[in-house]
Amino acid sequence: xxxINLRKFLKRGAIWGFIVLELIFFxxxxxxxxxxxxxxxxxxxxxxxxxxxxxxxxxxLGMTIVMINGNIDLSVGATFALAGVVMLDxxxxxxxxxxxxxxxxxxxxxxxxxxxxxxxxxxxIVWKTGVDAFIVTLGAMLxxxxxxxxxxxxxxxxxxxWTMVDIAESSFFGLELPAIVLLLCTLVLWLVMNRxxxxxxxxxxxxxxxxAVNAGIKxxxxxxxxxxxxxxxxxxxxxVFYSASGSVNPNDGMLYELWVITAVVLGxxxxxxxxxxIINTLGGVIAIQILRKGLGHIGADTETVNLVIGxxxxxxxxxxxxxxxxxxxxxxx
Amino acid sequence: MxxxxxxxxxxxxxxxxxxxxxxxxxxxxxxxxxxxxxxGENGAxxxxxxxxxxxxHQPDEGRIYxxxxxxxxTNPLEAKSQGVVFIHQELSLAEEMTAAENIYLGELPxxxxxxxxxxxxxxxxxxxxxxxxxxxxxxxxxxxxSIAKQQMVEIARALTVDAKAVIFDEPTASLTDAEKEVLFxxxxxxxxxxxxxxxxxxxxEEIFRISDRISVLRDGTYRGTLITxxxxxxxxxxxxxxxxxxxSRHVPEGALGGVALEVQGLSCGHLFEDVSFKVxxxxxxxxxxxxxxxxxxxxxxxxxLRSPSAGQILLNGEPVSIHSPVDxxxxxxxxxxxxxxxxxxxxxxxxxxxxxxxxxxxxxAGPFVSEGAEIAVFDQYRDRLQIKTPSWRQQVxxxxxxxxxxxxxxxxxxxxPDVLIxxxxxxxxxxxxKSEIHNLIxxxxxxxxxxxxxxxxxxxxxxVSDRVVAMYHGRITRTxxxxxxxxxxxxxxISGLGGGQVA
Numbered sequence: 001x002x003x004i005n006l007r008k009f010l011k012r013g014a015i016w017g018f019i020v021l022e023l024i025f026f027x028x029x030x031x032x033x034x035x036x037x038x039x040x041x042x043x044x045x046x047x048x049x050x051x052x053x054x055x056x057x058x059x060x061l062g063m064t065i066v067m068i069n070g071n072i073d074l075s076v077g078a079t080f081a082l083a084g085v086v087m088l089d090x091x092x093x094x095x096x097x098x099x100x101x102x103x104x105x106x107x108x109x110x111x112x113x114x115x116x117x118x119x120x121x122x123x124x125i126v127w128k129t130g131v132d133a134f135i136v137t138l139g140a141m142l143x144x145x146x147x148x149x150x151x152x153x154x155x156x157x158x159x160x161x162w163t164m165v166d167i168a169e170s171s172f173f174g175l176e177l178p179a180i181v182l183l184l185c186t187l188v189l190w191l192v193m194n195r196x197x198x199x200x201x202x203x204x205x206x207x208x209x210x211x212a213v214n215a216g217i218k219x220x221x222x223x224x225x226x227x228x229x230x231x232x233x234x235x236x237x238x239x240v241f242y243s244a245s246g247s248v249n250p251n252d253g254m255l256y257e258l259w260v261i262t263a264v265v266l267g268x269x270x271x272x273x274x275x276x277x278i279i280n281t282l283g284g285v286i287a288i289q290i291l292r293k294g295l296g297h298i299g300a301d302t303e304t305v306n307l308v309i310g311x312x313x314x315x316x317x318x319x320x321x322x323x324x325x326x327x328x329x330x331x332x333x
Numbered sequence: 334m335x336x337x338x339x340x341x342x343x344x345x346x347x348x349x350x351x352x353x354x355x356x357x358x359x360x361x362x363x364x365x366x367x368x369x370x371x372x373g374e375n376g377a378x379x380x381x382x383x384x385x386x387x388x389x390h391q392p393d394e395g396r397i398y399x400x401x402x403x404x405x406x407t408n409p410l411e412a413k414s415q416g417v418v419f420i421h422q423e424l425s426l427a428e429e430m431t432a433a434e435n436i437y438l439g440e441l442p443x444x445x446x447x448x449x450x451x452x453x454x455x456x457x458x459x460x461x462x463x464x465x466x467x468x469x470x471x472x473x474x475x476x477x478x479s480i481a482k483q484q485m486v487e488i489a490r491a492l493t494v495d496a497k498a499v500i501f502d503e504p505t506a507s508l509t510d511a512e513k514e515v516l517f518x519x520x521x522x523x524x525x526x527x528x529x530x531x532x533x534x535x536x537x538e539e540i541f542r543i544s545d546r547i548s549v550l551r552d553g554t555y556r557g558t559l560i561t562x563x564x565x566x567x568x569x570x571x572x573x574x575x576x577x578x579x580x581s582r583h584v585p586e587g588a589l590g591g592v593a594l595e596v597q598g599l600s601c602g603h604l605f606e607d608v609s610f611k612v613x614x615x616x617x618x619x620x621x622x623x624x625x626x627x628x629x630x631x632x633x634x635x636x637x638l639r640s641p642s643a644g645q646i647l648l649n650g651e652p653v654s655i656h657s658p659v660d661x662x663x664x665x666x667x668x669x670x671x672x673x674x675x676x677x678x679x680x681x682x683x684x685x686x687x688x689x690x691x692x693x694x695x696x697x698a699g700p701f702v703s704e705g706a707e708i709a710v711f712d713q714y715r716d717r718l719q720i721k722t723p724s725w726r727q728q729v730x731x732x733x734x735x736x737x738x739x740x741x742x743x744x745x746x747x748x749x750p751d752v753l754i755x756x757x758x759x760x761x762x763x764x765x766x767k768s769e770i771h772n773l774i775x776x777x778x779x780x781x782x783x784x785x786x787x788x789x790x791x792x793x794x795x796x797v798s799d800r801v802v803a804m805y806h807g808r809i810t811r812t813x814x815x816x817x818x819x820x821x822x823x824x825x826x827i828s829g830l831g832g833g834q835v836a
Contacts, residue, residue: 195448195449195451196446196447196448196449197441197443197447197448197449198447200430200434200441200449201439201441203427203429203430204427204430204434204438204439207427207428207429207430208425208426208427208428210425211425211426211427211435211438212427212438212439213408214409214410214425215409215410215425215438215439215440216408216409216410216411216413216439216440217438217439274427274428274429275429
């Protein structure tokens with residue numbers, strides 16, 4: 001019995017234990033290796049880290065739900081870029097010329113609506129055609145990226161509005177806006193997944209789709225909503241990020257889908273669906289960000305970072321498999 | 334005389350699938366407060382009838398009435414909302430979720446903003462679980478429960494609505510005796526509340542214990558209804574099989590060869606424990622027991638798919654260790670698996686390629702697969718097993734069940750095994766092909782193979798076996814010779830009721 005509880009604890013809390021390990025390692029290693037005098041654990045550094053986690057993090061929360069649902073969305077990076085382009089481009093549209101700074105919320109709304117709409121397209125195709133979400137969103141990834149390039153070719157799209165930058169860089173209680181949005185989204189989505197019927201149904205659909213159908217859950221529309229949600233979150237991530245930077249490169253957001261999935265899987269969500277946790281995804285996002293920042297802190301270059309993260313991901317999944325084995329009685333396949 | 338209204342009535346239901354008339358004018362009714370048993374062999378149409386009732390299939394003809402008002406079922410939830418509830422044999426649960434969530438799956442109680450009303454969910458589910466004496470609470474994660482307790486969760490689902498008719502589809506297949514008693518109490522309880530109960534089961538003993546009436550299906554047609562108190566097992570069996578049982582036992586002919594396979598004290602965790610038996614060359618040993626008794630698991634262990642936790646396996650007197658199917662095949666053990674479509678065949682490949690799959694490594698000419706050698710193997714076994722297919726190019730998915738099964742058997746015969754294990758050889762095979770496969774098994778034994786037949790169909794086991802091994806809960810309860818076995822002592826042995834010496 002103790003053994004089982006220990007395993008449970010290891011499975012649930014593993015990501016946070018891993019984060020603590022990382023922090024200790026980088027603080028100690030940084031003490032000897034880093035050129036900077038500032039400790040890795042310096043509060044400002046930590047807050048910056050949270051802020052930098054936001055773009056990937058916000059999308060990862062949505063990906064968690066889609067993956068719990070037993071699907072996947074590979075188009076989030078392209079959605080992110082397209083929403084950013086639409087937001088910045090719409091601010092210079094003639095129709096909104098008379099709005100002054102009120103164009104900002106309007107542009108935000110348009111961007112969010114774009115993201116939600118792209119998600120809706122994905123969801124409807126998955127539902128109505130029955131094609132695997134992997135394939136549908138792979139196509140969408142290419143297609144949406146094509147749209148991004150159609151806007152401005154290879155040129156970046158930019159629109160600098162200082163009021164918007166001020167809003168984007170404002171901070172409350174010492175937390176900058178992106179970090180606040182990330183934490184708020186985590187809270188809301190945690191509530192959705194644990195406290196609402198929709199959230200519980202998401203687990204049921206991913207866990208045993210046939211059982212869900214038998215129980216009368218409308219699986220198709222249910223999944224569409226989740227795709228709309230992840231599209232919306234990808235756009236929200238773009239809104240937060242591009243409001244501050246004011247410029248979208250058409251290649252922005254490439255490989256985001258893979259970073260997002262890495263974070264979600266590191267957070268313990270099953271690729272096959274039915275199991276996963278919003279809070280642990282936040283942990284996965286933070287763990288990756290600490291790795292990137294920490295390796296930089298001790299003077300490793302970017303290539304090393306990717307190698308290390310890749311290795312750790314595989315190690316984690318292997319460990320997870322070991323913890324989940326049913327011992328000798330298991331059927332070998 | 335006031336005419337009582339049936340809780341549920343089916344009238345002349347006809348359902349055809351391409352090539353098969355699965356239901357042919359079946360009528361059936363259940364009164365409130367009655368337990369009506371539905372009997373039939375595998376493939377007699379019971380499950381199709383239930384699927385029609387649950388809205389999974391739409392009937393081609395005929396009508397469904399709930400309390401005499403016509404009802405059209407389009408999905409199981411709609412059936413449930415009309416008061417017709419199913420308890421399936423196969424579990425349909427979300428394993429990572431709690432018992433409470435599973436019980437109310439699809440209809441979780443809500444508060445504002447679509448929030449789940451957890452206190453109410455817990456209280457309601459808790460009350461139902463208490464009523465069932467389950468011994469676990471609503472917060473229990475379902476995946477951690479035993480199969481039997483998961484079944485109780487499934488049953489608990491039926492009690493969430495004001496049911497008019499509850500259909501139990503082989504509910505006791507995986508229950509222990511104590512749990513069965515609880516289930517029967519629940520059924521009696523429902524009956525006194527005026528719920529009509531349809532009880533589908535193979536087990537005569539249960540049916541005679543709890544049912545009021547018995548209806549029998551055979552080959553998709555309705556064969557008649559008997560009143561339980563006025564009939565006996567023999568009459569029911571006759572109705573079910575259409576003849577008195579073909580109990581032409583196999584007469585042991587000639588001497589058997591040496592011991593081909595011997596198993597001593599074999600265990601695999603709790604799946605089966607301390608199993609010992611011998612199979613001689615030229616002998617057919619039948620394994621009979623309930624689902625979950627550990628028969629298939631023994632076969633899987635012999636074939637290297639599971640690692641035994643104790644005991645040893647001897648082939649021709651030599652102890653061998655088998656860690657994988659590759660080991661098993663090289664030692665001359667072949668397994669024709671339980672589910673041929675999932676485990677035995679690559680449905681999209683043609684007949685020839687399926688048959689030569691395990692040995693294609695050896696059938697090469699230089700770096701390439703030798704087509705000629707493959708076709709030669711296929712032709713040989715097509716003739717020997719009388720597989721009916723237009724050519725070897727035919728995709729296996731287009732063959733009938735019987736011919737598919739022969740392809741799987743041929744595949745393993747072509748590996749020239751000493752020991753052939755066949756798990757449920759005639760599941761989903763039509764009656765004609767069944768006896769062909771039975772004859773084939775007998776012939777193979779005659780040619781000196783040691784054959785193990787695992788089956789859930791008693792007539793089959795009795796018909797083909799030289800000896801019958803009865804299993805209950807992972808243990809061998811008794812080994813019979815063909816001469817001493819009969820239905821009564823076999824049923825006793827597999828239900829774990831004492832009786833008879835333990836082998």
